[in-house]
Amino acid sequence: MNGVDKNTLWPMGRAQRRAGKTRMKLLDAALAVFTEIGVDAASIEKITERADVGKGTFYRHFADKRSLLQALIEEAIEKLNVRITDDAETPGGFETRLERLFDEHVNFFLQYPRQYILLFQGRMFIKLGRDLTGEIEAPYLRYLETLERQMATFLPDGMQPTKIRGLSCAIAGFVFGFFSFAMIGLTKEEIEESLRPVRKAFVDSMAKFLAR
Amino acid sequence: MNGVDKNTLWPMGRAQRRAGKTRMKLLDAALAVFTEIGVDAASIEKITERADVGKGTFYRHFADKRSLLQALIEEAIEKLNVRITDDAETPGGFETRLERLFDEHVNFFLQYPRQYILLFQGRMFIKLGRDLTGEIEAPYLRYLETLERQMATFLPDGMQPTKIRGLSCAIAGFVFGFFSFAMIGLTKEEIEESLRPVRKAFVDSMAKFLAR
DNA sequence: TTCATAAGTGACTATATAGTCGCTATCGAC
């Protein structure tokens, strides 16, 4: 984007830029509609209307609602993955790493509540075994793998992959679950205030989980 | 049911019992379909097919999917309310009461996972501000009020209703949120094992919330 | 300026589903 083709690094023409802009408008509109009335209730026409483009245009950019949803989830997970990845080799033990992980999730969700709602819904779909499942499961798995990479150095050498996966599922679930209540009942200040004890519990719980 | 009319306490005829049975079949089928593919993806025909009943029969018992969903939610909330209501005047302070509240929720969800998934979805709808909202909001409010009644004796006299509502929202959200992760990543044994530290954190967090 | 190509459009078709209605089966009072 930004006037330069991602793949070739050659300057893009106006046509390509226009197409990119339209695609973006569709993604933005879809994210809004998905998080306002839910993915299921969102029809293609509601999305194109919101994006202020013709219905046919939608199908020039996406095969169907599924692939649009997938693109959005991919993007959100990618953002989240970047956020929770420690670029610097920060010092500290397992507890410190977990605390950082927790904080980075909360900050991300506070900054991008729509992405949170979207990922939350997507997770529900996987749980419900909907037809969308196959396609959207991959980014969630990548996310779990990112979590596992973050913890890798702290885990005992011979730990079974199943156990590790259980641990990362638990972390993801806890963080998402905690935040789901924060978004309904609490103000931003209250979220931050009630954060500390919950985070402590989270870290203690996970450390105990690992100790077994 | 059970052969006796709820309102008159007169014995019901075969016709009424048949109708009651059909209604029950519809409710059971709907609960199954709702929790397997989601409320939105559940069509009337999928439900009647599952219930092994003609489509027209559905409309003799329910006005539409909404009212069926509402009946199911009412029933689930009612069950949950009964469960979390202390019948005996159990001794102990605020912490003890909170611990019991937490345990009773978890036990209920473990015993009735479908009701959990249903209530979880319903809560999502309210959050998404869907057209179903108005009708299904009432039982959730009753549930919050039940929670508040459970805590009433421990709260300071002049506490603002808004504050109290915030507290009950936080409790509900936390318990539902915690369990959402438990259902995906953990076995039943692991849920029970990881329960204790989480419960402690929950109680500490709420007590601190109240202290302010 | 010309023209081939790509992007955008909305009327149109096909399909899925909600909700209706006239019919049949069952019930129970007599």
Next chain:
DNA sequence: GTCGATAGCGACTATATAGTCACTTATGAA
């Protein structure tokens, strides 16, 4: 057994939505 009333039924209609396509508009190379 008769018959009015209630429950059950599924073909039917109306509607919403997915997805298509012939057309218009914008782009940019020659």
